[in-house]
Structures are given as structure tokens and as C-alpha cells.
Amino acid sequence: GYVSEQSAYHHGEASLMGTIIAMAQNYVGSNNINLLFPAGQFGTRLMGGKDSASPRYIFTRLNEITRSIFPEHDDHLLEYLDDDGQSIEPKWYMPILPMVLVNGSDGIGTGWSTSIPNYNPSDIVDNLKRMLAGEPMEEMHPWYNGFNGVIEIAGKSYECQGTYEEVDTDTIRITELPIRTWTQNYKEFLEECLVGAKGKAPIISDYRDHSGDTTVDFTVKFEEGVLDTLLKSNTLEKKLKLTSKKFSTTNMHLFNADGEIKKYDSVEDIMREFFDMRLSYYHKRKEWLVKVKREEVQRISNRVRFILMVINDELVVAKKKKAVLLKELEDLKFDKMRASTKKPKAKNAIVTEEEEEDSKASYDYLLSMPLWNLTMEKVEKLKKEEEERKQELNILLETTKEQMWIQDLEEFEQGLSTFQASVAKSNKQTTRKSVGTLKGKKKVTKKTVTKKTTATKKTTPA
Incomplete structure (x- = not known):
């Protein structure tokens, strides 16, 4: 409702609501950084987000x-x-790091498809800092927040594996599933293994589900001798679908800054194109901020001079016609200025009378001051404020666009640590609430624990 009204969205609210829900999801396999806060049931890894509540029952910010x-x-x-x-949203936003790599992108369109895995925002920040220092980037690999499995390089692709441990000669405990293998679907798969499929004998005799909204915990008991056979033949992961289909970075299609669909051969190509565009915007930001700071210094300076002239009876503002007073201020070389910084709007957007008045340069910033501002105490306060603004302006002039970007990245890293700690704490609370309510089958006694490891080349433990 409100979003479609403010953004003039004309393509049906169902798809808009689906997008908002997807932007707020934070379970494993969804967003590394959810830009919207999920106040309500926005979906879990149990069903890959399909268990989200109706949009009318959930809220976000x-x-x-x-x-x-x-x-x-x-x-x-x-x-x-x-x-x-009506002024609506921008043509595109300009984040300080490429969010398409942070949260990934999968989808199809007319004649095109795209598949980009998630990457670690900390790795992206580190590479941006290297580029700002003129150093080469380091290779990045897919990473999913909260994922406890293994992502391995397999040629030009990546293979994602869940984790398990042996409990005894016929029992294993599965503690992680491959990315986007949802808990409910896997439970249904275990049911099929329990009863057998297509005339084949069942390979497991029992299982127990201790999984919660945010965790995976299956205890699986095999028929006698089956587990040993699968381990010796190295086919356990394939048989229990603990290895996902390979995903690659060979189908990365994105819109570039000109709105044209472009194929990117590597993650590094996306980083380079983003880097050049983002750096040009830091140059624009510096120019705009310098202009704003100079206007602030100029406004304060004019106010100080105006108040002193009134206090010293060099300027009389009472008992005069407005036109006469304005002419006198103009003769005294006071600067006409806008009331405040104009709110960003579209060029052809309709402007209200109030907005039009505020955008005009005038002497209102002097003549609209309250009487109690016409004091020496106010002058001293304004002089101190003017000095602070001048110092800020000098610092801004000496700051390079590269330094501005590094400052933003460092602030983001501080916020990222807090954000990830908050998500982890929330997930623990959710797990504590949900585990006790789950029902399972026959309890299996845990005797010994031996971690199962496979692999070629490990890249990024999550």
C-alpha cells in the first residue's frame, strides 16, 4: 500500500510484497545482509521462505x-x-559496496537468466580497500552467513556440502545441509529412504528430527551394514544428498549503469566496474558537501554581522516598510540565501508553493530570527559555530575521495560486526524456543563421535 503509493509501482502489489519479504529474510541461504528488518514471520530455512506469513500480518523497516x-x-x-x-525513487541507488555480490542474484527474464552466489561482505570490503590502495584483488569465493558446511572448488564451479558425524556403526548425525536444501524437503526425502522407493529396499531404519527454524539436526539410523558399505564406497554424501548440485559463476548477467544487460566473466569484472562508478560518485559527493559547508559558513557570517549591526544601532529593522528594509540589506552587501538545503526530487516533479518559496534565495534567514537572537551571547555562539564549520570545511577540502570511501567502509565494518552478532543472537533465541516442541521417532544413543571429512580444496568455511 504505502510503498506502491510512494514509488508509483504499477505492476501489481503481489510481486512487490514478495520482493519486500525477500529483502527482509535472513535465514541461511537467503541474504547475507537483509536490508529490511523482519518484524514477524518472514520465512525460515525449514521451507526456504515459503512459510512466511501473509503480508498483512508482518511489518518491516x-x-x-x-x-x-x-x-x-x-x-x-x-x-x-x-x-x-510525482517524485519517486531514484533510477538506481549507489551503495558503498556491490550488494549484488553480498546477497547474490538468481532469476530469469525474457531471453536472459542470471546466477550469482553470495559473497562475504568482509572479503568485498578488503578487496575494495586493496583497489583504493592500487593493489591487486584477491580471489573471492562464495560465502553464506551462518552456513556451517563446506564450499569447495570443483574445476570452474563450486560444490556445497553439508556436514555429518558418525555416532556408531549404523548411525550418523547430520548437522548441516547444502545451501538451499531446505529442512522440510530433506525430511520428506528421509521418509522416502525409510520406506524405500521404486521397489528398492529401504536404506535407513529410523531417523529423528531435532531441527529448529535456524538449525539442522537429524539423527539417522541405517539398516545393518549399510553405513559401512556407503563409507567404504565413498557414496554416503551422494546417497543422502549431502552434496548439492554444482553452482558456477559462468552465467552472471546484470544491468550496467546505462540500463543495458551485460555478461560478466568473473566476480572481479563486477568489482572493477562498480569501483569506477562508485569512485566518481565520491567526487560528486565531495563537491556537493564543500558547497553545503561554504553556504553554512556564509549564512553564519551574515547572521553575525546582521546581529552586531542591530545591536550597535547601525541597522534599524523596526518601523520600516519591507521593501525599504530589503533594499537596505542589499546595499549593505548581505547575501540572499535559501532557507535550507533543498530536498532531492525529480527534475520534472510538481513543486508545491511552500517548496518553491523555500528554494528561492532571500533574506528570510536573517529577518525570521527570533528577537532573543539579537544578543551578544548569540553572537559569541554563532562565532564559535562559524569556526567549527570552517574547520570542517578545511578537513573536507583536504580529504580525498579515496579517503572518504575508506571512512565509509570502516564505519560499515563496525556496523557489520554488530549486525552479525545481533542475527546470531536472534537465531539462538529462535532455536531455544523451537527445539523442545519437535517430535521425532525412536531415540538413538550417541556413543562415539568421529567427524567425517571429504575433500579436495576447501575455500571458505562459513
Whole structure:
């Protein structure tokens, strides 16, 4: 409702609501950083988000970390669109790191498809810092927040594996599933293994499900001798679907800054194109901030001079016609200025009378001051404020666009640590609430624990 109204979205609210829900999901296999806060049931890894509540029962807002990814200072640099005179969202946003790599992208369109896995935001930040220092990037590998399995390189692709441990000669405990293998689907698969399929004998005799909304915990008991046979033949992972289908980075299609679909051969190509575009916007931001700071210094300086002239009877504002007073201020070389910084809008958007008045340069910033501002105490306060603004301006002039970007990245890293700790704490609370309510089958006694490891080359333990 509100979002479609403010953004003039004309393509049906169902798809819009689905997008909002997807942007707020934070279970393993969804977003590494959910930009929206999930206030309610937005879906879990039990069913891959399909268990989300109806949109009318859930609520959302910007996550605390979102504004560190999309800084407020950039709002005035974006190209805002208009819809029949209504200023709506920008043509595209400009985050401080490529979010398409942070949260990945999968989908199809007319004649095109794309598949981009998630990457570790900390690795992305480190590579951006290397590029800013003129150093080469290091290779990045897929990473999913909260995932406790293994992602391995398999040629030009990646293979994702769940984890398990041996309990005894006929029993294993599965503690992680491959990415996007959902808990409920896997439970149904175990049911099929329990009864046998297509005339084949069952391979397991029992299982118990201790999984919660955020965790995986299956205890599986095999028919006698089956587990030993599978381990010796090295086919246990394949038989129990603990190895996912390979996913690659050879089908990465994205819209570029010009709105054209482009195929990217590597993650590094995406990083390079983003780097050049984002750096140009830091140059624009610096120019805009310098302009704003100079206007602030100029406004304060004019106010100080105006108050002193009134106090010293060099300027009389009472008992005069407005036109006479305005002419006198003009003769005294006071600067006309806008009331405040203009709110970013589309170029062709309809402007209200109030907004039009505020955008005009005038002497209102002097003549609208309360009487109690015409004091020496206010002058001293303004002089101190003016000095602070001048220092801020000097610091800004000496700061390079590369330094501005590094400052934003460091602030983001601080927020990221807090954000990930908050998500981990929330997941623990959810697990504590849900595990006790689950029903299982025959309890299996745990005797010994031996970790099962397979592998070629490990890349990124999550």
C-alpha cells in the first residue's frame, strides 16, 4: 500500500510484497545482509521462505546497517524519477559496496537468466580497500552467513556440502545441509529412504528430527551394514544428498549503469566496474558537501554581522516598510540565501508553493530570527559555530575521495560486526524456543563421535 503509493509501482502489489519479504529474510541461504528488518514471520530455512506469513500480518523497516551501506550524503546525488509529476525513487541507488555480490542474484527474464552466489561482505570490503590502495584483488569465493558446511572448488564451479558425524556403526548425525536444501524437503526425502522407493529396499531404519527454524539436526539410523558399505564406497554424501548440485559463476548477467544487460566473466569484472562508478560518485559527493559547508559558513557570517549591526544601532529593522528594509540589506552587501538545503526530487516533479518559496534565495534567514537572537551571547555562539564549520570545511577540502570511501567502509565494518552478532543472537533465541516442541521417532544413543571429512580444496568455511 504505502510503498506502491510512494514509488508509483504499477505492476501489481503481489510481486512487490514478495520482493519486500525477500529483502527482509535472513535465514541461511537467503541474504547475507537483509536490508529490511523482519518484524514477524518472514520465512525460515525449514521451507526456504515459503512459510512466511501473509503480508498483512508482518511489518518491516530499514535495518540499522542499511544506512551505512547507502549513506545519507549520497541522497542528493541520485537521479530521481518522476511519475506524472510525482517524485519517486531514484533510477538506481549507489551503495558503498556491490550488494549484488553480498546477497547474490538468481532469476530469469525474457531471453536472459542470471546466477550469482553470495559473497562475504568482509572479503568485498578488503578487496575494495586493496583497489583504493592500487593493489591487486584477491580471489573471492562464495560465502553464506551462518552456513556451517563446506564450499569447495570443483574445476570452474563450486560444490556445497553439508556436514555429518558418525555416532556408531549404523548411525550418523547430520548437522548441516547444502545451501538451499531446505529442512522440510530433506525430511520428506528421509521418509522416502525409510520406506524405500521404486521397489528398492529401504536404506535407513529410523531417523529423528531435532531441527529448529535456524538449525539442522537429524539423527539417522541405517539398516545393518549399510553405513559401512556407503563409507567404504565413498557414496554416503551422494546417497543422502549431502552434496548439492554444482553452482558456477559462468552465467552472471546484470544491468550496467546505462540500463543495458551485460555478461560478466568473473566476480572481479563486477568489482572493477562498480569501483569506477562508485569512485566518481565520491567526487560528486565531495563537491556537493564543500558547497553545503561554504553556504553554512556564509549564512553564519551574515547572521553575525546582521546581529552586531542591530545591536550597535547601525541597522534599524523596526518601523520600516519591507521593501525599504530589503533594499537596505542589499546595499549593505548581505547575501540572499535559501532557507535550507533543498530536498532531492525529480527534475520534472510538481513543486508545491511552500517548496518553491523555500528554494528561492532571500533574506528570510536573517529577518525570521527570533528577537532573543539579537544578543551578544548569540553572537559569541554563532562565532564559535562559524569556526567549527570552517574547520570542517578545511578537513573536507583536504580529504580525498579515496579517503572518504575508506571512512565509509570502516564505519560499515563496525556496523557489520554488530549486525552479525545481533542475527546470531536472534537465531539462538529462535532455536531455544523451537527445539523442545519437535517430535521425532525412536531415540538413538550417541556413543562415539568421529567427524567425517571429504575433500579436495576447501575455500571458505562459513
